[in-house]
Amino acid sequence: MIRLLVSLYFVVFVSIIAINQGSEFIWQHWVYQAPDDLRHAKQVAKSLQASVSEPAHLASSIQRYSIDEIAWLAEQREQLLQGDVITTYTERNDALLSFLLKDNATLVQLGPFQPAEQVLLPKYLLKLCSFLLLAVLLMFWLRPLWRDLMQLKYVTEQLSKGQLDISIARSRFSAIATLTSQFHTMATKVANLMSNQKHLVNAVSHELRTPLARLKFALAMLEKQAPEPVYQMSQDVLEMEVLIDEMLSYARLEMAQSTLQFKPFDIVALLNEQMKKLQRITKKQIELDCPFSQLSLVAERHYIARALQNLMVNAHKYGQENIYIGVKATQSHIMLLVGDDGKGIDEKEHAKVFEPFSRLEKSRNKSSGGFGLGLAIVAKIVAWHGGQCEIQTSQWGGALFVIYLPRSH
Known part of the structure; x- marks a missing residue:
């Protein structure tokens, strides 16, 4: 945390100082000193004041007055007597340049001149460029950080897909380089554990x-x-x-997640297929609630069939006389419902039944069949599809499993 704060503070501090100094240099040399009529006239007035000693040497078109003919402020009069060229303005905001000749009595006025235009556009453009430059400098600071974050995202996606061959290009300039290194170590250990699990499964299968x-x-x-x-x-x-x-x-x-292929298929047709399989193994009354003749779902058809099959077999095992199967749809989701008229599941046990090898002692134990993996498989398949599975109470008081699946991916 402290390292990240110090790094960001240093970059912002140095950037602001550099931008301020650069902006001041550009303003003084390229914007503020740009020539205009009034500034040029001031230079002419100073040259004229230095070269003309007598009023008779002035051209007749140049206006001349006595210093006392005009009411001057004390500060203005003092500046004139010191030989300065002062600027006054008319009612129209035009500029007049006034100065005294060497006799300190004759006042010469040049003008009127239009005042220098305000340089608002260059000023705001310079500010905009300064902010853009600050953004560019911050981007250079953020680039290694962003690269590491994207690598962390890539590794998590690879692990979630079951791809164990992972690697991270470490950057020593990133503010989270230590975190990236530790995450890479952890990801490597997770990949090794997954690989060992795969080998263990193969060994169990054969040995x-x-x-x-x-x-x-x-x-x-x-x-x-x-x-x-x-x-x-x-x-x-x-x-x-x-x-x-x-x-x-x-x-x-x-x-198996790395091999998933999401394709559109008719969920109603799949439901009818699974119902026919269920009718071959049960004598219970099956109530079907499906108002659709066809309903498209983008998912992995094989695993959705597996989840439905597990829920239907579950309803057959624990139901007494009735099984409920339903389909509902919204604009974004499709809901698959499978219920029975069994003893139901206590609300406190809802989360537990989706855990692997979990069996409820009273209503759902090993004597009725199964090892507690059927609902765990359903929960995993639903999670792969970005959905969720919840337990409600059926119309007969038994368990009602509801699967929410997004219609597209």
Whole structure:
């Protein structure tokens, strides 16, 4: 913080000093000293005063008076007696130049002259150029800072897409060079963790399935000798297989974001496809609320289908007799609704059910199937699409899951 403040203060201070000095130099040498009629006339008056000693030597067209014929202020009279050329103005704001000859009695007046025009335009142009120059200098100071910030944004986007090959071009002139270096170290560690997770998933996929296959074969050979214990052990092996499949599915989903392809498709057609699949596995009454014959959504069709499938299977497991499926739309969002007439979910547990491997003890436990990854997968897919998922109460008092998806990306 202090380093950033000192750096900015130093740049602004030096810039203002340099701009002020440069503006003063330009004003004095190029603007203020520009020639005009009045200034030129003053030079002629001084030359005339120095070269003419007698009134008779003056041209007849030049006006001459006695110094006492005009009422002068005390200061003006003193200046005339000292040999200065003074400037007075008429009612029309024209300038008159007055001076005394060497006899200190004869007053000569030249004019009238139009006064020098005000140099407002050059003055404001010079101020504008000064402010623009200050902006340019600040841009030079901000460029390394902006470059580092854009690199931080780029790295976060790469990590969010699952791309682990990241690099940062460090700049020692930036005010946040230390932060950039620390962020690069952290990003590298995160990338290594993600890479290790990927290798772990592959290892689990290959290394655990092989001994499980051997166990299944051995249990099949022993089934005739001890059918009851073998059956119980077979159920445990089957449960392990299902758990491994769920874990692998969720782990692969973690790394699938980089392959997402958002394309427009008909969400109503997709909903009908998923309903037909649900009707094959359930005897519960399905209530469909879809006032649209066709509705376009820009998203990844495969993963939206996966999210809908998980919610429908969830409603089939925990519902009693009824399942509700609905579609609503606004100008910017599409809402997908899936509900049931089960026991519902307590409001305190709404956030918890979207966490991986989270199961509610009373109404949604392992005895009814699942390992707590279905809703976590739904939440992740919805987050990828920039939407959100919330839990409400259905018309029967059970759980109602509502997915909000933006219509375009």
